[in-house]
Amino acid sequence: MGGKAGGLTMAGTAPSGALIVGAGIGGLACGIALRRAGLKVRLLEQADALAEVGAGLQLTPNATRHLRDFGLLDALEQVAVAPRALEVRDGRSFALLAHCDYAPMAARLGAPFLVVHRADLLAVLAEGARAAGCEMRLGARLQSLEPHGAGMRAVAAEGDGLIAETADIVIGADGVRSVVREHLHLGARPVFARRVAYRATIPLRADTPKDVRLFLGPDAHLVTYPVKSGTAVNVVAIVKQDRPVSRWSEPGEASAVHAAFAGWAPEVRALLQDAPAFLCWGLYDVDPLPRWSEGPITLLGDAAHAMLPFLAQGAAQAIEDAAALAAAIARGGATPAALRSYEAARQPRTARIQRGARRNAGIYHMKGPARLARDAVMRATGAGLLERYDWIYAG
Numbered sequence: 001m002g003g004k005a006g007g008l009t010m011a012g013t014a015p016s017g018a019l020i021v022g023a024g025i026g027g028l029a030c031g032i033a034l035r036r037a038g039l040k041v042r043l044l045e046q047a048d049a050l051a052e053v054g055a056g057l058q059l060t061p062n063a064t065r066h067l068r069d070f071g072l073l074d075a076l077e078q079v080a081v082a083p084r085a086l087e088v089r090d091g092r093s094f095a096l097l098a099h100c101d102y103a104p105m106a107a108r109l110g111a112p113f114l115v116v117h118r119a120d121l122l123a124v125l126a127e128g129a130r131a132a133g134c135e136m137r138l139g140a141r142l143q144s145l146e147p148h149g150a151g152m153r154a155v156a157a158e159g160d161g162l163i164a165e166t167a168d169i170v171i172g173a174d175g176v177r178s179v180v181r182e183h184l185h186l187g188a189r190p191v192f193a194r195r196v197a198y199r200a201t202i203p204l205r206a207d208t209p210k211d212v213r214l215f216l217g218p219d220a221h222l223v224t225y226p227v228k229s230g231t232a233v234n235v236v237a238i239v240k241q242d243r244p245v246s247r248w249s250e251p252g253e254a255s256a257v258h259a260a261f262a263g264w265a266p267e268v269r270a271l272l273q274d275a276p277a278f279l280c281w282g283l284y285d286v287d288p289l290p291r292w293s294e295g296p297i298t299l300l301g302d303a304a305h306a307m308l309p310f311l312a313q314g315a316a317q318a319i320e321d322a323a324a325l326a327a328a329i330a331r332g333g334a335t336p337a338a339l340r341s342y343e344a345a346r347q348p349r350t351a352r353i354q355r356g357a358r359r360n361a362g363i364y365h366m367k368g369p370a371r372l373a374r375d376a377v378m379r380a381t382g383a384g385l386l387e388r389y390d391w392i393y394a395g
Helices: 025-036 061-069 073-079 103-109 118-132 179-183 254-260 266-273 314-332 336-364 369-393
Strands: 008-010 018-021 041-045 056-059 085-090 096-101 114-117 135-138 140-148 151-158 161-167 169-172 191-203 212-217 220-227 232-240 249-252 278-285 297-299
Touching: 018 025, 018 151, 018 161, 025 041, 025 118, 025 314, 041 118, 041 140, 041 161, 056 061, 056 118, 056 220, 056 314, 061 073, 061 103, 061 314, 061 369, 073 114, 073 118, 085 369, 096 369, 103 369, 114 118, 114 220, 114 232, 140 161, 140 179, 151 169, 169 179, 179 297, 191 249, 191 336, 212 369, 220 266, 232 254, 232 266, 249 254, 254 266, 278 336, 297 336, 314 336
Parallel strands: 008 161, 018 041, 018 169, 041 135, 085 212, 169 297
Antiparallel strands: 056 114, 085 096, 140 151, 151 161, 191 232, 191 278, 212 220, 220 232, 249 278
């Protein structure tokens, strides 16, 4: 480190490599990908430690093939689960609507479907980033960005003081409430979807199938799948709610969950009864942005295209972003032109997935005649349900 300048601790005298703001799933994946492309990489993370609250996520083949390329798939498979099938049921009657085995599609696409606890994925990515040579600065909250020669200078609050970092390019991987996106003056604000997710992790029962299970009902649905190497089950109960939660996540009222699912099948209510406590998330996304980049700055993951979880693509699309950005930089260097190339390659696909996730939010919560029509289509489609999303999983 250098000396003090204008009250700041200076991290360098000339732009060098890439500065990634945010060390979550997208930021860490980006760091690994850019190191593989030959860049020096530094990450700024506002949290004091790399930690994820208790929740699971699904990783489809379009993500796991990149994790294999990053050299992380073997480590991930030690803590993840390869589910046998997707099972869709009516939440109230427990009637089977569709059963889709994952193995045929995984074999055809050459990469697995995995379900994993977020903390376990984050740990694998963090170890991979450190092994790749990424530098990380924790407890550093971005305050401002300004031009610095051909690159950028970032000022961040750290402890009681300020630090400054310079870089050829800056990547905002700082989530749905991105500070980097605000710097680009895109006017984008997170949109509350009038839905709240109650999440819990429960012990795996001996009779619980190791499947991704989706239970549909009027104005609510439930998703379950195994995590923690198959020793626990991740439970996500999503209900309509007009009032946003007061924080990004907070303890959830178990009574509200049980009331929302009171008329559902006994098997569903038993899953919820097994949960010792719930955490509550408000679901937000961002309208597709007109652009992600300006000069030597671009966005990645939720900062660029926050999406609802109804296609299970949030983490997968951030990982795809990381691979695409590294490929653009490998072709064109750490330049604004490479960032624009990355944006052009990614923006149409992520916007389509954002719109598809919003559409699924309505489909999952249908009631009345629309619900009956949806169920009939699902029964008729059966095992082919997954193939409707070939355009995502093969991407």
